[in-house]
Amino acid sequence: MKLNLSSLLATLSVLMLTGTNATYAESVAKSKPFSASAADKRYNIAEKGAVGDGKTLNTKTIQSIIDECAQNGGGTMVIPKGVFISGSLFLKPGVNIEIQQDAVLKGSTNINDYEKLNTRIEGHFEPWRAALINGDKVDHLRITGPGTLDGSGEPFYKLFYDTRNAVKGTKNLDVERPRLTLIQNSKDVKISGVKFLNSGFWNLHIYRCQNVTVENCRFVAPSGAVPNRGPSSDGIDVDSSQDITISGCFFSLGDDCIALKGSKGPFAMQDKDSPPVERVLIKDCIFEAGGGIVTFGSEATLVRDVEVKRCITRGPTILRLKLRPDTPQQYENIRMSDITMENGGVVFKVSPWTQYFDLKGQEPPKALVRNIKISNVRGTGGSFGEIWGHERAEIVDIYVKNMDVQLKTTDFKLGNVKDLKFKNVRVNGKKMSAPLAQAAN
Template sequence: MKRIFSMALLLSFCMATAAAKTIADKKYNIAEHGAVADGTTLNTKAIQAVIDECAKKGGTVVVPKGEFLTGSLFLKPGVNLEIQEGGVLKGSTNIADYPTAMTRVEGHFEPWPAALLNGDKVDHLRITGAGTLDGNGAPFWKEFYGKRSIDKKTTNLSVPRPRLTLLQNSKDVIISGINYKNSGFWNLHLYKCQNLTVENCRFTAPDGKVPDDHAPSSDGIDVDCCQDITISKCFFSVGDDCIALKGTKGPFALQDKDSPPVERIHILDCVFEAGGGIVTCGSEATIVRDVNVERCITRRPTVLRLKLRPDTPQQYENISLKDITMENGGVLFNIAPWSQYFDLKGQQPPKSLVRNISITNVKGTGNSSMGKIVGNPDTEFGEIVLKNVDVQLKTGTLETSDVKGLKFENVVVNGAAMTVPAPTVTPKATPAPQQ
């Protein structure tokens, strides 16, 4: 009798599991629910209705082959998204199609357009497929540069533009195979996420097919106050930072409970065609630690870029880059003050710390020098190690300030062994903020 009861329990469990799997596997094809793939019909309401219906029982919203024009879409818990090969979610060029809301941008919250694709508290989300998220960003770039040509004080926040994707407050997320292109602003913004993987994705802005040679602030991936993020086998060719590690800014940054540290970031097997750097800490960042970059190729971007704000108590530590190939790449280091629009709010300049930084096993060619390691007056440098490097550069110079912890081990540039250079610059007084 006990055995029969146990078998009944097992059968019941299997049936429940199968039912749950059936629900999870249920597909909702947007073309079968009113979305029109002609590239001109605005499909926002139709696609959002499909997402909302899918959220009732769970499943996957499918974007089939075709070009579906849309404004902001809002994913829900239990809803996955599959963009099939040849399928395109193309962003509207009408900013009114991206509703304004209080959102995280540049280290704080303010009214800003929603992204093309938005997700909040969407644990276990899967965004997959070989399709495309197209920001259709050229008109937004043109507007930004047009305003800046009239007023040089124009900043990003002066010209609201939509991101391609914003995911926040979410755990156990996978984004795989997606082609991000021509974002009006940042491509993929991750805020307060944990255990998230981005794999086999492409980030291009411009994509080479639009009549513009630069897409302003088209960061590839912005990792904002996140932990345990893996980025692997991705391609970047963007108009700003390829991967930016972000937080908050200002003299009271450490008191900001909405901005936990960026920690345990893994970047593997990626190619960096164009952009500011393989990995950049800043423009707004406070604590960034435990970052590992391995087996990556750079064809122009800087290997390591650390932006040192004179108004923010920054701490960058335990950052390792190894097995880096330079194919006419940029500089090895761009560690320098970042003084755009900073504000001390009447406070004394805070102290910052940079330590336990290593770049090892680097080979190939670069189109410039070794770069620079220069701090603000209140920057403290700990150990920075350059090891097992054999590169051809235009010049082997490295601009430094008083970096006592800098070490070279087996560093060869243009066939000659290099030693740690003497300081070549003297840190200046904190500059006045730009108005």
């Protein structure tokens, strides 16, 4: 019997699929192998039956176009001018997306239009709702703008706040809300020029991916006071991924702008589903509103080799490290340079994070934060903020160099920190030396 290598590879890929349903896996198996010539094919969804009237639910039509594109060897699905309503869509290898000018792929407000499946969320897997766009093992994926992915978040925000007010102890995942995009288990991914708007939950979730570029995108969700804020509306969540570049992007959100994530709990270091977050470059971005330029956690274990440069913050914290007393954590090799504060917030927010704390009967684990350098910071802000950890957190080797800022207050909450150094730091026109560490609160 003659063995068809392409068929064999397709079958093996189905056997390895996780976090998707059987129908999705079976349809991937039927897809023809990706070919360079097929990549030039374009599939305009309006020409193939999708209706961009802002009313018609197009989930089945658009999914069939994705399936057709994959079965024909790949190509680009084009979303033209119009507002196309849809529930969960599942990309396949070789299928790219182009969202044209004045085009909107808008998420349905009916949660049942988002398939419930075993998915990665907040550092673990559980049955939860799929995103609007889902990609698993989609190497070389390209999603390009300048159009919009709109999560129709307002009714999901309202449901969350109403539930939280009515049911004491409501947690994030108790109220199902769809993410805008989940890309997982993929290499060589580029997302360029897309506007992410009003996601019901996280905007762009990147899980177990390598060599991902997100460039010239906008991430926007309500950032006012509760209830006029998008809960859990993170911009980009880099989860257990390596070699990630985020450049030229704009963030104005109700939660973290960029969050680096992994696992949580006392056994997190043994979690094989959560390799370290490594080699993340963030450059030339503007942070209008949100929790922080870059936040480590709240679910995170090993995060290392992170560089942020040539960025502007108009409120978000420059460096936010969440230290969970129930999780072994190691954050190291962090470089931030050429940061401009335009009526910004604080420089540091390094502190314990006890939301949903659970030691599972174990002894409190240790945490280590080391080798942080922040240099060339200019502008106006609130204060230096705070650096302190829980009882088993070691924080060492923080170097602040070439800073000239106007701050509303020189207050600086400093706890159990070793080797904090200042060089050429001026605050409100006066030279400032590194304060001495104090006893942890």
